[in-house]
Amino acid sequence: MAINLINTPEWHALAAHAEAFGNRHLRELFAADGQRFEHFSLRQGDLLLDFSKQRVGADTLDLLHRLAAAADIPGWTAKMRAGETINHTEGRAVLHIALRAPQGSPDARPEVAAVLDRLRSFCHRIHDDTWRGFSGQRITDVVNIGIGGSDLGPRMAVRALAARQQPDLKLHFVSNVDGADLAGTLAGLNPRTTLFIVASKTFTTLETMANACSARDWLVAAAGSQAAVARHFVAVSTNLKATSDFGIPPENVFEFWDWVGGRFSLWSAIGLPLALAIGFQQFEELLAGAHAMDEHFFSAPAAENLPLTLALLDLWNTDFLDACSHAVLPYSQSLGLLPAYLEQLEMESNGKQVNREGQPVGVATAPILWGEAGTSGQHSFYQLLHQGGRLIPCDFILLKEADFPLPGHHEQLLANCLAQSAALAFGQTEEEARAAGASAALAPYKVFPGNQPSSTLVLPALSPFALGQLVALYEHKVFCLGILWGINSFDQWGVELGKQLAGRLTPMLAGKGGDALFDASTRGLMAALRQS
Ligand code: F6P
Numbered sequence: 431m432a433i434n435l436i437n438t439p440e441w442h443a444l445a446a447h448a449e450a451f452g453n454r455h456l457r458e459l460f461a462a463d464g465q466r467f468e469h470f471s472l473r474q475g476d477l478l479l480d481f482s483k484q485r486v487g488a489d490t491l492d493l494l495h496r497l498a499a500a501a502d503i504p505g506w507t508a509k510m511r512a513g514e515t516i517n518h519t520e521g522r523a524v525l526h527i528a529l530r531a532p533q534g535s536p537d538a539r540p541e542v543a544a545v546l547d548r549l550r551s552f553c554h555r556i557h558d559d560t561w562r563g564f565s566g567q568r569i570t571d572v573v574n575i576g577i578g579g580s581d582l583g584p585r586m587a588v589r590a591l592a593a594r595q596q597p598d599l600k601l602h603f604v605s606n607v608d609g610a611d612l613a614g615t616l617a618g619l620n621p622r623t624t625l626f627i628v629a630s631k632t633f634t635t636l637e638t639m640a641n642a643c644s645a646r647d648w649l650v651a652a653a654g655s656q657a658a659v660a661r662h663f664v665a666v667s668t669n670l671k672a673t674s675d676f677g678i679p680p681e682n683v684f685e686f687w688d689w690v691g692g693r694f695s696l697w698s699a700i701g702l703p704l705a706l707a708i709g710f711q712q713f714e715e716l717l718a719g720a721h722a723m724d725e726h727f728f729s730a731p732a733a734e735n736l737p738l739t740l741a742l743l744d745l746w747n748t749d750f751l752d753a754c755s756h757a758v759l760p761y762s763q764s765l766g767l768l769p770a771y772l773e774q775l776e777m778e779s780n781g782k783q784v785n786r787e788g789q790p791v792g793v794a795t796a797p798i799l800w801g802e803a804g805t806s807g808q809h810s811f812y813q814l815l816h817q818g819g820r821l822i823p824c825d826f827i828l829l830k831e832a833d834f835p836l837p838g839h840h841e842q843l844l845a846n847c848l849a850q851s852a853a854l855a856f857g858q859t860e861e862e863a864r865a866a867g868a869s870a871a872l873a874p875y876k877v878f879p880g881n882q883p884s885s886t887l888v889l890p891a892l893s894p895f896a897l898g899q900l901v902a903l904y905e906h907k908v909f910c911l912g913i914l915w916g917i918n919s920f921d922q923w924g925v926e927l928g929k930q931l932a933g934r935l936t937p938m939l940a941g942k943g944g945d946a947l948f949d950a951s952t953r954g955l956m957a958a959l960r961q962s
Contacts, residue, residue: 433500434785434916436792440497447493448750455881456483456855474726474736477899478888483855484743484823485751485883494742495732498914503738506913507728511537513689517920518786523689524920526905527724529697530717530898537724545685545699552664552684552702553710556625557596564658565622570599573615574703575641576629577605579692580666582774583901584629584703586767587696587716590897593764593833594708601707604645607637612644621652621662628665629700631692633672636929642676666699691920693774694905712894719898727906737906740885743823744907745914747883749793753821758801760827761847764834764892768827769801772904778922779908785916795915801825805846815854816878824884826851827900831891847886854882 435441460466460482470482486494509516513523531537555561559568574584585603588595595601602619604612626649628642642663649662656677664682665673668690673683684699696704697717705713727737747753756776758769780796801807804826815822828847832840857880858866863873887903889896912919938945938956945953 434787434789434792435497435501435914438497438500440493440500444490444493444497444746444750447490448746451487451490452485452751454485454487456485456883457857457880459485459487460856472734472736472739474730474899474903475722476890477736477896477903478886479736479739480886480888481739481743483851483884483886484747485881486743486746490746491733491742494746497745498732498738498742498910501913503910503913507909510909511728517691517918519918519921519923522920524691524694525687525689526691526694526697527721529686529690529695530720530724530902532718532721535721541685541687542698549684549699549702549705550710553705553713556599556706557709561625562661563622563624564653564655564661567622569625570623571602571619572599572625572627572703572706573602573604573619573645574627574629575604575612575638575645576627576666576700577635577637578774578778579695580629580631580635580638580700581605582693582767582771583696584701586765586771587701587704587897587901588707589767590762590764590892591704591708591712591894593892594712594894596707596709599706601703603703604641605637607640609644612641616645616648621649621658624649624662626663627702628663628673628676628678629667629702630665631668631686631688631690631695631700633665633667633669633676636932646677664702666702693778696901708894715894716898719893719895719900720902721898722895723899723902723906727902737903738910740903740907741910741914743883743885744797744911747821747823748795748797751821751883752794753823753883754794754797755820755822756797756799757815757822757824758799758827759804759807759824759847759850760801761804761843762827762829762833762892763803765827766803769799771901772801773799775904776908778925779919780911780915780917781924782915782917786918787916791915791917793915795917796911797823804850805843808846808850812850815882816857819879822882824851824854824882826884826886827889828886829889829892833892851884851886853878854880854884856880857882 466482471480510524513525515521516524528537528539528542533543556569562568581603588601602615604615626645630638646659649658650656659677660679663678665678666684667673668686668688670683686698690698697720701713732738758772760768776799777796782795783791785791826847828844857878860873860877863876868876908919937943945956
């Protein structure tokens with residue numbers, strides 16, 4: 431049973447500490463400790479986390495770690511690794527760590543190795559052109575049809591590792607039920623050379639099924655025969671009956687298991703688009719990077735543990751400094767989809783107000799996560815970060831080495847990242863603005879309050895290994911936060927009501943059935959949409 435931490439002496443001690451310490455300015459904290467960077471930074475392998483610009487002191491960390499000890503994170507980690515049904519509302523284990531555990535590791539599972547072998551051989555057949563379409567032509571384009579966890583991970587990772595893309599194979603992603611998504615993608619493709627991956631854990635998700643059926647119609651219309659489906663469709667799913675009912679032969683189905691949550695499934699066969707994009711060997715490097723982070727999370731002492739540290743900083747910012755939003759700002763165009771990926775990972779996991787005992791959590795949980803690649807974001811919303819008066823902790827992510835080196839670009843990118851985190855932390859007083867030449871009239875507009883907390887993650891380069899480390903870091907952070915808030919991070923009941931209502935409204939839009947049970951607004955909108 432999880433304990434409700436907000437009633438513990440550890441929580442009360444943090445609340446008292448926040449009263450006394452919470453408003454201290456980062457300028458003051460840096461002035462008081464010339465070695466603040468050394469004291470507040472950690473490494474895992476080549477990955478560096480600088481959290482010296484977070485609004486914490488050594489005593490804050492000490493109190494946060496006491497809270498973590500009360501939450502028994504090692505105990506919950508052991509339950510996860512033992513395959514206990516810690517996703518209790520769905521009666522499921524949570525074992526995505528097994529997907530990246532090498533053979534011989536205590537977390538490895540034989541069924542995972544068997545599917546990886548099949549994926550490896552499938553990738554080879556696509557890459558060496560032995561897998562051919564219905565007309566005998568080689569495959570040039572792969573379209574992943576999936577949504578949520580069956581889309582965001584591979585989509586983000588394919589873009590992140592674009593510098594390592596295999597030649598002669600283009601990857602496309604379709605998720606939205608809006609016909610513009612599929613039609614726009616198919617418009618540029620040749621059915622003879624296109625392979626579809628239908629990726630869905632349940633194989634019942636409305637958007638994915640609608641897109642898969644339309645894609646199948648497109649293919650069959652061109653091929654003139656249903657038999658072409660077996661050459662152009664593969665599936666990734668836990669639901670083997672539904673994939674077979676759809677017409678995908680069992681040898682084209684790559685299985686995963688109910689103990690893999692959708693938003694934790696990049697490492698499973700859901701990663702197939704990525705394996706096709708970068709080659710299977712590099713996909714295995716991604717798994718190795720994630721596994722290295724798993725090992726670190728399981729074995730590093732609390733004070734040196736990166737995922738736990740990030741979780742405690744989030745908790746501090748959210749529940750003690752009252753931040754309700756969190757920006758992720760990768761200074762890497764290739765990591766531009768990371769914020770969208772993390773939106774699902776963090777908000778679908780921890781955007782909950784009921785704890786494991788069915789009681790209110792009692793404090794704020796997952797902050798609203800958002801963000802965009804720097805430097806583009808600097809020219810849109812950074813104004814608000816600097817002078818909007820809201821506390822918005824930021825994660826800056828940067829690469830020591832550029833993945834697309836062009837003379838002078840990377841230095842400018844890195845300089846901008848460091849400039850922004852420094853400006854957010856230390857700001858500018860009115861006196862400083864005047865000293866820099868601002869007139870008396872304009873000086874008030876040039877005041878930057880600063881004290882905006884941030885962490886900076888430095889990756890040596892955007893390798894598959896480093897990406898694996900980075901994503902697993904966030905996964906374990908999410909896990910720790912779930913334990914600290916006493917919630918189940920692995921269900922998602924909050925998405926169900928809207929799905930049910932959409933299921934009832936869809937036939938009504940086609941004129942079938944009355945809408946009397948709906949509210950006046952929905953009825954009015956329905957009438958407006960039905961008018962010819
Ligand atoms: O609607 C939410 C959700 O269930 C996510 O949790 C999941 O990643 C997504 O839908 C897609 O589900 P599936 O892989 O079963 O199609």
